[in-house]
Amino acid sequence: MEDKHFCCQGCKTVFEILNENDLCEYYSFDKNPGVSLRYVSDESFAYLDEAAIRKKIAEFDSDSFSRVRFYVPAIHCISCIWLLENLQRLQKGILKSEVNFSGKSVRIDFNPKEIAFSKVARLLTSLGYAPKINLKTEELPNSVGFNKSLVIKLAIAGVGFGHIMLLSFPEYLGLDGTDEYLQRIFSYINIALAIPVTFYSGREYFENAWKSFAQRQINIDVPIAVGLFALFFRSVYDILWNVGPGYLDSLAGLVFFLLIGRWFQSKTYENLAFDRDYKSYFPLAVQKLVDSEWKPILVYELSPEDMIRIRNNEIVPADSLLESEAAYLDYSFVTGESKPVRTVKGDWVYAGGRLIGQPIELVVKKRTSQSHLTSLWNEAAFQKPEEGKYKRIIDKAARAFTWVVLLIAVVTGVTWYFYDASRMWLVLTSVLMVACPCALALAAPFTYGNMVRIFGRHGFYLKNADVIERMASIDSIVFDKTGTITHGANTVKFVGLIDDYELAWVKILTAASTHPLSSLITKSIMSHSIVEIENFKERLGSRVEGYIKGAYIKVGSAEYTGGKDPVIDASRVFVSINGEPRGYFQIETSVRPQVGEVVSKLGKRVVALLSGDSNGESNRMKHIFQEYTKLLFNQSPHDKLGFVSSLQQSNSKVMMIGDGLNDSGALQQSDVGIAVTDNAGVFNPACDGILAGKQLGLLDKFLTLSKTSIVIVKIGFGISFFYNLIALSFAIGGFLTPLTAAILMPISSMSVVGFSTVAVMWVAKQTFKEAK
Amino acid sequence: MLIIILLISISLTIAIFFLVAFVWSMKSGQFDDTYGPSVRMLFEDKKKTKSPKP
Known part of the structure; x- marks a missing residue:
């Protein structure tokens, strides 16, 4: 070349x-x-x-x-x-x-x-320019990159503002009585100019106010709309009845600066936007057939006609047709109905269904969007009751604030009427403009939104921004063992009598399961066999069974398979064929390297370790955990849930960290449930966050950061109130013209947004710098 | 003083003409891509240098 x-x-x-x-x-x-x-x-x-x-x-x-x-x-x-x-x-x-x-x-x-x-x-x-095609919306993303109608509104307001000022010059300079007819002509032209400025450029404020009235609510655009309305009709009245020249110059300037403020605001938001980009979504993977080999690929790279394989308990990522003979699917995430639906070859299988039973193959028919799966994640059934506490407080506060503003405005107006009636309208308008609490509503979403993005960049994917709020209040942490504390195996060996054929059958059975120990066994067995499983059953966290070539194979705990449990320091998985115990896999799992450090950093907050396995590894776990941590073995998923809820009854805020398989009940029950995974695959909507396995060591940092976020939000509130109070007192005193108020208002919002974004980035940088 | 009214009506007419022109240019998409045309004029249709055929 x-x-x-x-x-x-x-x-x-x-x-x-x-x-x-x-x-x-x-x-x-x-x-x-x-x-x-x-x-x-x-x-x-x-x-x-x-x-x-x-x-x-x-x-x-x-x-x-x-x-x-x-x-x-x-x-x-x-x-x-x-x-x-x-x-x-x-x-x-x-x-x-x-x-x-x-x-x-x-x-x-x-x-x-x-x-x-x-x-x-x-x-x-x-050529490397893959087009992004979205059939649902049909529309291309904003093709211009800015808001056209805002620019046009701004242009009209600007022209109107300039000319009204120009024509008000005689008024400013003072003309003698002989030219009064000129003044009247100018005033009429001013009205003509002010009409498009008020009702076209300022249309949005009226529309929003009207909408809020229709919903019998009050929002922060109401005071602005009232202000514009009052100024316009007062001025028209003054001019038509020859009372005075009106305040049309102020009105036009107000609209102009409000729109400029909006323009700047939207620019700022664009630059600081916290929209979840694809990086802050969990990289959900699925097995796809590539050149007769199964390879994990990311869900949003799936395209129609791809052949994918779903294992027991995995979620169907895209609407597809069933290629295998039959399958049972649990659509409870989608419909709330938990009874599995039987589907046969050629039937549709819908995104969000969870497979129960042996692995199936599917042909993807519709492209999937990660956001669809995330919306599933945010389904009402998985919402926790206290979600969005701050949001509710802010909504309430903003509403109450608006009433207070209107009240203050009326009182101020009445007072000024008796004191100096000629300035009443201007003062009234300034008060309405400046008191708008919009900055208040921005502090929390921008802080949390940016935090979610930063977490995502460090391998911690949160369901939504509210989780951060709950994370900040956590005082107890409960760990699951297999797949969470331990991960991967140092050695897997089979103790007992088994031949290669049977071993290959066992492999087929374990490959159908997503349990961490099953995957370890699957990985360790080298012999291959292509046979279908019949009557596959898996009880979460403990056992799998099925008929392969007529042989009834069970893999699981000692009691279940009828094997004898020797006391050694390793995890064991027993195998029986046709009811006859054959021996066991001895798996020495390796503990994640960061676990020891992070557990000691979390200190007393680590309340318990729950394991579904036998206590074979209790000695090793004792080395990692302090004596105040309870080590509980042989816990069924139900026991885990019970343990978490008993903790909650004693007023603890519990964070459950598990693998999302046999502890989904506990994840759902806990205040913050986090699933730790290594190579993606299983998607459990019950959890609030997904943590990449290699980032487990940063857990204490994530907790600290979420606490800091709350502080940042509070400071943001403080700044916003401070602005409003100061500006309001000036406005009531008549020292603030509506023009200045219109300029100040967006500046206060932008400074709050800027503060929270910069603060979050700075704090995150400081925190993760230490980690490196 | 009539001249002032005449002047003002002329100035207003011109201003509104330009405003309308701006709105039209905005709506017809002249500001949609402010970078592309500036580089597009630099591209030239290069003659094939390797095999100069008539």
């Missing part, structure tokens, strides 16, 4: 294509052309050729000419524009392509007779 070096096969392919077509100029535009591989996926896009879908996404579609606009998030530099606009040279059939850089989209005209829809999408993907 002309002694050139490439980082990956993808870049080499791109270079080959470019070189072939003499488009190497691509490499002279930027120092580092090419794109990050983040967005590259291997979707087939075959669904784009469906007539119905084509109709949906194409801007224009006929037999010989189609126009489509793809949203391509990977567009990032001048080389991208150049490459994407030369598509017609790379591919016959493409007529023209045009990039919208700000909107990160590309519009392609092509001849569908020569190149299929799906092929266009594949071409883009092969």
Whole structure:
């Protein structure tokens, strides 16, 4: 390749294509052309050729000419524009392509007779510009990157404001009586200018106020709408009845600055936005068939026609068709009905169903969205009662505050009426403007939202922002053992008599289970066999059984399989075939390296260790945990739940840390339930957070950070109140014009948002710096 | 003083004309992509250098 070096096969392919077509100029535009591989996926896009879908996404579609606009998030530099606009040279059939850089989209005209829809999408993907296609919303993400209507409103308000000021000059400078007719003409022109400014540019405030009245509530736009309304009609009255010149200059200026404030605010929010990006979602993985091998891939990389395999207790990630003979699915996450539904080959299986029984294979039919699964996670059934305490307080406070503001405004207005009636309207308006408690409502969502994002970046994925609030109040921590404290195995060996065939059967059985010990056994057995299991059953946390080739195999605890339990310091899993005990797997699990340190850091908060296994490893656990930690073995899922709720009855706020399999009841019962996992897979909506196994050592840091978040929110409240109090007292005294009030208001909101964001980032940086 | 009224009506007309022009340009999408066109003019259709065919 002309002694050139490439980082990956993808870049080499791109270079080959470019070189072939003499488009190497691509490499002279930027120092580092090419794109990050983040967005590259291997979707087939075959669904784009469906007539119905084509109709949906194409801007224009006929037999010989189609126009489509793809949203391509990977567009990032001048080389991208150049490459994407030369598509017609790379591919016959493409007529023209045009990039919208700000909107990160590309519009392609092509001849569908020569190149299929799906092929266009594949071409883009092969170049590293995978289009993002969302069939649900149909609309592309905001293609301009800013709010057009706000800009237009701003322009109209600006023009109106400027001219009203200009025409008010005679008033400012004082004209003598002979020119009174001029003044009246100017005033009438002012009214004409003020109408679009008030009722077009300021429309949103009236609409919001009206909506809140319709819902018999009151929101923070009400005082503003009242202020605008009062100023406008008072001015019109003054002018028409020749009482005075009115306050139209103030009114127009007010609208103008309110809109500027909005513009700045939206810019600030955009930059500090805490929208969960894909990084703060848990990277849910699923087994996909790639070249006759099962490989874990991320759920949002699934595409239609992919073959996936779901194991017992795993959740179906996307709407699919069943490929295996039959399956039982539990749709309780979706419908609340916990009775499993029997599904046979060729039937639909819906996202969110949980498999009960032996593994099944599915053909994905619809693309899935991670946000759908997250919304499942936030289903009402899994909500905890005290969720959103602060939110409720803020809502209440904001509402009460609005009434207080209106009351203060009325009292101030009446007082000024007797004191200096000519200034009453201006003072009234300033009071209404400045007292708006909008900053109050922003402190908590921005602080928690940013915290959730930072946690996500460190491998701790929270269900929602409210969890942080609850984490801050935790005083007791309960650990699960297998899969949480221990992980992986140093040695797995079979003690007893078993041949390779039978071992392979055992492997099939354990592979169907998601229990951590099962996966260890599966990994350790080398022999292979392709047989179907019949009558597969798994009781969570203790045993699996099934018929393989007529042999009835049970894997599980000693009592269950009828084996004898020798006393040694390791976990044991027993096997029986046709009721005859064959021996046991002796598994010496390895303790996660960070556990010792984090347990000692958490100190007295670590209340108990619950294990579903026998007490074979109790000696090792005693080394890790202090004597005040209770070590309980042979705990059924029910016992674990009972233990957590008894702790809660003694007024403890409990955090349960488990593997999310045999302790989901306890996770749900606890105040904060956290599932620790290593390579994703099992998705348990009962938990509040998912922690990547290798980050367990940071647990104490996460707890400290959530406490700090509460402090930050409180400081934010303080700042907001401080602003309102100071500004309000100035406004009541008549020292604040409505104009200044309109400028101050967004500044206060922005400073609260800025403070909480910067504080969260600084605190997080300090905390995690130590960790490294 | 009539001249002032005349001047004001002219100035208002011009201002409103420009406002309308701005709103139109905004709505017709002229501000949709403020970066693309600035670099697009730099691209040139390079003649094939390797195989100069007539």
